[in-house]
Amino acid sequence: MNNNLIEITGMTKVYGEDEAAVYALAGVDVQVVRGEFVAIMGPSGSGKSTLMNIVGCLDHPTEGAYMLDGRDVSQMSKNELADVRNEKLGFIFQSFNLLPRLSALSNVMLPMLYTADDVSDEDAEARAVASLTSVGLENRLHHRPNQLSGGQQQRVAIARALVNKPPLILADEPTGNLDSKSSVEIMDILHNLHKGGATIVMVTHEADIAAHAQRVICVKDGKILSDGSDGKNHCAGLHQ
Amino acid sequence: MKLRKIFRSAWEGLMLNKIRSFLTTLGVIIGVASVIVMLAVSAGAEAAIADQINALGANLIIVSPMRGVPGASRTLLLEDAYAIEEQVVGITGVSAEQSPAPQNIRAGGVDLEAIALIGTTADFPDVRDYAVAEGRYFTADEDDRKAKLVVLGAGIATDLFGAESALGQTITVGTTKLTVIGVMESKGIVSDVDYDGRIYLPLNLVLQKYMPVSTMRADAVRTIYLKAESQEQIPSIIAQTTALLAERHDVDAAKPDFTVQTQQDIIATQEATTAAFRDLLAWVAGVSLLVGGIGIMNIMLVSVTERTREIGLRQALGARQSNVLMQFLIEAIILSLVGGLVGVFIGVGGSYLFGSLGTMRTEIVPLSIPIAFGAAAVIGIFFGYYPATQAAKLDPIEALRRE
Numbered sequence: 001m002n003n004n005l006i007e008i009t010g011m012t013k014v015y016g017e018d019e020a021a022v023y024a025l026a027g028v029d030v031q032v033v034r035g036e037f038v039a040i041m042g043p044s045g046s047g048k049s050t051l052m053n054i055v056g057c058l059d060h061p062t063e064g065a066y067m068l069d070g071r072d073v074s075q076m077s078k079n080e081l082a083d084v085r086n087e088k089l090g091f092i093f094q095s096f097n098l099l100p101r102l103s104a105l106s107n108v109m110l111p112m113l114y115t116a117d118d119v120s121d122e123d124a125e126a127r128a129v130a131s132l133t134s135v136g137l138e139n140r141l142h143h144r145p146n147q148l149s150g151g152q153q154q155r156v157a158i159a160r161a162l163v164n165k166p167p168l169i170l171a172d173e174p175t176g177n178l179d180s181k182s183s184v185e186i187m188d189i190l191h192n193l194h195k196g197g198a199t200i201v202m203v204t205h206e207a208d209i210a211a212h213a214q215r216v217i218c219v220k221d222g223k224i225l226s227d228g229s230d231g232k233n234h235c236a237g238l239h240q
Numbered sequence: 241m242k243l244r245k246i247f248r249s250a251w252e253g254l255m256l257n258k259i260r261s262f263l264t265t266l267g268v269i270i271g272v273a274s275v276i277v278m279l280a281v282s283a284g285a286e287a288a289i290a291d292q293i294n295a296l297g298a299n300l301i302i303v304s305p306m307r308g309v310p311g312a313s314r315t316l317l318l319e320d321a322y323a324i325e326e327q328v329v330g331i332t333g334v335s336a337e338q339s340p341a342p343q344n345i346r347a348g349g350v351d352l353e354a355i356a357l358i359g360t361t362a363d364f365p366d367v368r369d370y371a372v373a374e375g376r377y378f379t380a381d382e383d384d385r386k387a388k389l390v391v392l393g394a395g396i397a398t399d400l401f402g403a404e405s406a407l408g409q410t411i412t413v414g415t416t417k418l419t420v421i422g423v424m425e426s427k428g429i430v431s432d433v434d435y436d437g438r439i440y441l442p443l444n445l446v447l448q449k450y451m452p453v454s455t456m457r458a459d460a461v462r463t464i465y466l467k468a469e470s471q472e473q474i475p476s477i478i479a480q481t482t483a484l485l486a487e488r489h490d491v492d493a494a495k496p497d498f499t500v501q502t503q504q505d506i507i508a509t510q511e512a513t514t515a516a517f518r519d520l521l522a523w524v525a526g527v528s529l530l531v532g533g534i535g536i537m538n539i540m541l542v543s544v545t546e547r548t549r550e551i552g553l554r555q556a557l558g559a560r561q562s563n564v565l566m567q568f569l570i571e572a573i574i575l576s577l578v579g580g581l582v583g584v585f586i587g588v589g590g591s592y593l594f595g596s597l598g599t600m601r602t603e604i605v606p607l608s609i610p611i612a613f614g615a616a617a618v619i620g621i622f623f624g625y626y627p628a629t630q631a632a633k634l635d636p637i638e639a640l641r642r643e
Contacts, residue, residue, distance in 0.1 A: 101256050
């Protein structure tokens with residue numbers, strides 16, 4: 001079996017047509033090996049969000065192939081993509097995106113609503129409790145988001161991303177809304193996940209957050225400026 | 241995704257805003273309840289009318305002058321009644337009636353002004369199913385002799401004599417002194433006629449003493465009632481009577497100067513009136529149900545807009561378009577079904593309540609319950625579908641970006 005979890009070749013994403021066409025991505029090749037912790041950096045408008053959306057199976061590329069976990073997802077239908085997101089991906093958002101009236105436990109149970117095989121209520125709850133325990137929130141199961149700190153809310157979101165045991169974790173500015181202490185907490189959790197074998201792709205514009213990753217991919221003008229395989233961050237100068 | 245789970249997340253969605261959900265269902269509650277109450281009220285009105293008309297006497301055939309035909313009120317004669325009685329087969333009795341202008345009555349110290357007089361033949365109590373409570377009615381012989389006798393309506397007897405027996409008393413009607421030989425049973429007001437507030441005299445006496453000779457033939461009658469032996473005889477009796485009177489009046493049977501009607505005809509006419517009334521009420525109620533449905537659509541559209549981020553999140557977590565569609569559709573259906581259920585209870589309860597107040601009769605139409613409830617369900621699906629498709633069509637990237 002191919003050891004690349006993500007294999008993107010010749011990917012372009014074009015918005016608009018003919019003369020008004022804008023190349024958000026102009027021929028991008030990316031491979032991510034299983035177990036890698038990759039950060040994507042780039043100034044706004046660089047195409048990193050577009051890349052993230054395609055990696056996250058929320059959008060189709062205009063051209064190019066995207067193999068995720070051995071399957072070509074670039075031409076899948078919306079419903080197939082929904083199934084792939086549910087099974088293969090765990091999302092962590094900058095603004096947490098928890099449902100405000102649901103408890104931490106119910107929020108973490110959400111992804112199991114949409115799994116192909118019906119998870120019983122007891123199993124779903126047990127899995128959600130285990131997931132929340134893994135991020136240290138076993139004493140906050142029945143708290144609502146507004147009763148939790150920002151860091152705790154993001155930990156609920158991480159528990160939600162992990163609950164279906166997806167092969168790939170996607171984090172979009174995971175510390176963007178957090179103070180530095182909470183940021184450290186969240187990065188520690190991501191580190192531990194990585195140590196446990198998880199594959200993580202994270203978008204950030206903060207160099208010190210990106211420094212947690214093994215590898216930093218730098219995107220500018222829809223192209224990959226540097227792939228950081230040399231272990232250095234060539235993006236640092238782009239964010240001022 | 242199992243239906244049970246969709247229902248649960250739809251229910252959670254509704255519980256996010258309990259007051260709004262309640263106000264939204266209110267439209268459906270009012271719609272469903274008013275359909276049931278309005279149908280119960282008009283069914284009650286119909287039943288009341290049918291009961292009143294049936295109370296006039298069973299198997300009754302009514303012959304009266306044709307309205308709108310000039311001079312017709314002078315052509316229906318007492319002799320016609322005698323002829324019907326002799327020649328028409330299948331009848332048990334004939335009662336001709338005439339009512340002159342109301343007269344003042346006096347007995348002892350009591351004066352009653354403008355009391356209705358009815359002149360009848362001797363068969364009146366039998367034909368009209370209207371029994372004598374005390375004493376007796378006059379005989380055909382007494383009618384022929386223009387005997388100065390009177391039978392009082394129950395109310396008049398009480399007004400004149402109170403608790404005392406009216407029998408044998410003498411009362412003055414207009415200028416003529418009459419002897420009371422009977423008091424009718426209390427019957428109340430039927431089809432706007434106050435039976436208890438009238439007095440009953442021999443028809444021949446009325447024709448001679450009380451009818452203004454100048455305007456009316458002295459032997460014209462207002463109505464002839466026939467009592468059929470059985471329901472089955474009625475068509476034959478109508479045919480015989482029509483032919484007989486057409487011949488006697490020398491008119492074309494197709495264009496008579498009289499009408500021959502049955503109770504059923506009158507009930508049918510009345511029912512046509514109340515049916516129009518009922519249809520109007522049902523439409524009004526249906527419109528309020530429709531307005532309730534539009535309310536649901538409105539709220540669901542607002543809800544989809546407000547919860548755009550939630551929809552985007554659910555999509556990111558793996559919700560298919562159909563999952564999102566079903567969640568919002570089922571929210572709308574729950575709103576309308578809960579509204580429908582509460583509406584049924586309020587409608588049934590309200591119908592009983594209106595009925596028990598005594599001013600109007602209500603009869604719950606059993607079919608109205610499934611119809612109203614079903615209409616609520618259909619409205620939920622119909623008006624919930626558009627907002628649900630709007631939700632399902634959202635692009636997850638756009639939806640997640642929305643504040």
